[in-house]
Amino acid sequence: MITVKRLYRPAIFASYGPYMIGLAIFLIVPPFLPMYVQSIITKVAVFAIFAMSLDLIMGYTGLLSLGHAAFFGVGGYMAAILIKNFEITNFWIVAPISIVVAALFAAVLGLIALRVTGIYFLLVTFALSMLLASIALKWNYVNGIYGMAGIMRPDLGLAGFRLNHIKFYYFVFLILILCYFLMYRVVNSPFGHALRGIRESESRMRALGYNTWLYKYITFIIAGLFAGVGGVLFTYQSGVIAPQHLGVTVSTLAMLICIIGGIGTLWGPFVGALVIILLEYFSSINAPERWPLILGGVFVIAVMFLKGGIAFHLKKLWNKMFLNGSFKG
Amino acid sequence: MIELRDVHTYYADSYILQGISLEVKEGSVAALLGRNGMGKTTTIRTIIGFTPPREGIIRFKEKEIQCLKPHKIARMGIGLVPQGRQIFPSLSVYENLTMAARDMERGDAWNINKIYNLFPILKTRTRIKGTLLSGGEQQMLTIGRALMTNPALLLMDEPSEGLAPIIVEEIGHIIGRLKESGISILLVEQNISMALDLADYVYIISKGVIEYESKPDDLIKNEEIVSNYLGVAGNE
Numbered sequence: 171m172i173t174v175k176r177l178y179r180p181a182i183f184a185s186y187g188p189y190m191i192g193l194a195i196f197l198i199v200p201p202f203l204p205m206y207v208q209s210i211i212t213k214v215a216v217f218a219i220f221a222m223s224l225d226l227i228m229g230y231t232g233l234l235s236l237g238h239a240a241f242f243g244v245g246g247y248m249a250a251i252l253i254k255n256f257e258i259t260n261f262w263i264v265a266p267i268s269i270v271v272a273a274l275f276a277a278v279l280g281l282i283a284l285r286v287t288g289i290y291f292l293l294v295t296f297a298l299s300m301l302l303a304s305i306a307l308k309w310n311y312v313n314g315i316y317g318m319a320g321i322m323r324p325d326l327g328l329a330g331f332r333l334n335h336i337k338f339y340y341f342v343f344l345i346l347i348l349c350y351f352l353m354y355r356v357v358n359s360p361f362g363h364a365l366r367g368i369r370e371s372e373s374r375m376r377a378l379g380y381n382t383w384l385y386k387y388i389t390f391i392i393a394g395l396f397a398g399v400g401g402v403l404f405t406y407q408s409g410v411i412a413p414q415h416l417g418v419t420v421s422t423l424a425m426l427i428c429i430i431g432g433i434g435t436l437w438g439p440f441v442g443a444l445v446i447i448l449l450e451y452f453s454s455i456n457a458p459e460r461w462p463l464i465l466g467g468v469f470v471i472a473v474m475f476l477k478g479g480i481a482f483h484l485k486k487l488w489n490k491m492f493l494n495g496s497f498k499g
Numbered sequence: 500m501i502e503l504r505d506v507h508t509y510y511a512d513s514y515i516l517q518g519i520s521l522e523v524k525e526g527s528v529a530a531l532l533g534r535n536g537m538g539k540t541t542t543i544r545t546i547i548g549f550t551p552p553r554e555g556i557i558r559f560k561e562k563e564i565q566c567l568k569p570h571k572i573a574r575m576g577i578g579l580v581p582q583g584r585q586i587f588p589s590l591s592v593y594e595n596l597t598m599a600a601r602d603m604e605r606g607d608a609w610n611i612n613k614i615y616n617l618f619p620i621l622k623t624r625t626r627i628k629g630t631l632l633s634g635g636e637q638q639m640l641t642i643g644r645a646l647m648t649n650p651a652l653l654l655m656d657e658p659s660e661g662l663a664p665i666i667v668e669e670i671g672h673i674i675g676r677l678k679e680s681g682i683s684i685l686l687v688e689q690n691i692s693m694a695l696d697l698a699d700y701v702y703i704i705s706k707g708v709i710e711y712e713s714k715p716d717d718l719i720k721n722e723e724i725v726s727n728y729l730g731v732a733g734n735e
Binding site: 360363364366367369370371373374375376377378379380381382434 | 579597601
């Protein structure tokens, strides 16, 4: 009898290859890029965290929110208030307080928004975020329409250690990986399975004895918390936080990032953020006034030809390339 | 086990259940028969709390449940096998089952291994997503999912709908085994021969009213009722 020795197939590479390649690129390449591109890549990481947090409620739970920037903005404003008005510079004090405040806002606004579902949820979240934006616009304590500017890169409280451009990039990228890991754990836990169940049929979940409202509420708070992380990092990255960062433009941007990248995958929003933020950068160099047109065009193309998002098609391509391709994403 | 007393249910202004009274005794199977659009599914939805009744009393394990929310009703020990199967398509067979798990501490409680023993085919599909299952497998998964909540009463809404005859027969056997294990079942069916085989008591609903009730044997003899309300000639 002929026995065929099983050939070595790099199963780990087939399953986790995209993660390895992605990690390698984003760890090795940035130091060789010009400084302004480094800050663009940092912005990609910031918006990836923010869009992933939206994916928790939009992709996994099926709640369409047009007000997610509220928690992004609250996190950012809180950090700016602590730094500028209270003169607290230590990152390890500023960031946790700001993130918790963003989560608290989510806990309060969630009580209001989750009283309704579907299109009404969309409208209520939209209204609440615009309400916060208009408060920020009129409030002198936070500089009203001008926003709060001049925020330096974070002080990590280590003597003699200052974050320069590239170190700040690595710092944000590390937080992105940590957030991804935490959110991945959430969506792949029994709790996460219940969220997908709610997305697919809330009534079925109720018939199985799930208090679906509580699940949605907790997810809303978790998403608010991670949006707050994004907001805090954004304030440090851009050095400024202004009323429009609480409003519908930023919420829509996150939603487009999720849809273009691929909802319900977590790493899809990262791909989406990469595409959108880089496009925004190139358009700001070549044709700044055409940016909304380009964004709209990309969105239409993604919806028409890349149904399911870029992530979905990348995953398909990867699994086709490897016979045993089983990318876990 | 469960008793409905003069239950009236509306969908907005539509008056659907016009005073339903029925009972499922402990450890028995009651069949609710009737043509399409007569209120069978509405009865199920009323019990589980999706469309609560405007009037009437629903008593389960001696407690009134008509004012409770669906998840509270489910937790009291009512499992639902909904019409059209309705598994969670993006979850695997295993995840579909484990997410329903509840009340596992009882000695004779349902757990994943018992479900796989009852439906061996599901064990071979354990990592497969729900959408890739056949109709029969989906139905088995739906029943398994309801059992994982360890219900005292199972509401089954047309479990034979759209399945091949040989699968219907298998589902019938399974329901028989569940009955032997002591679960009470309210079975809504259009497949009359299957329902009459399994049921201890039969109700016929027409236009939101129970028009007839008896033991299955008496119904078989009563050809007039069968042809008037179920639309079939004799014992089909």
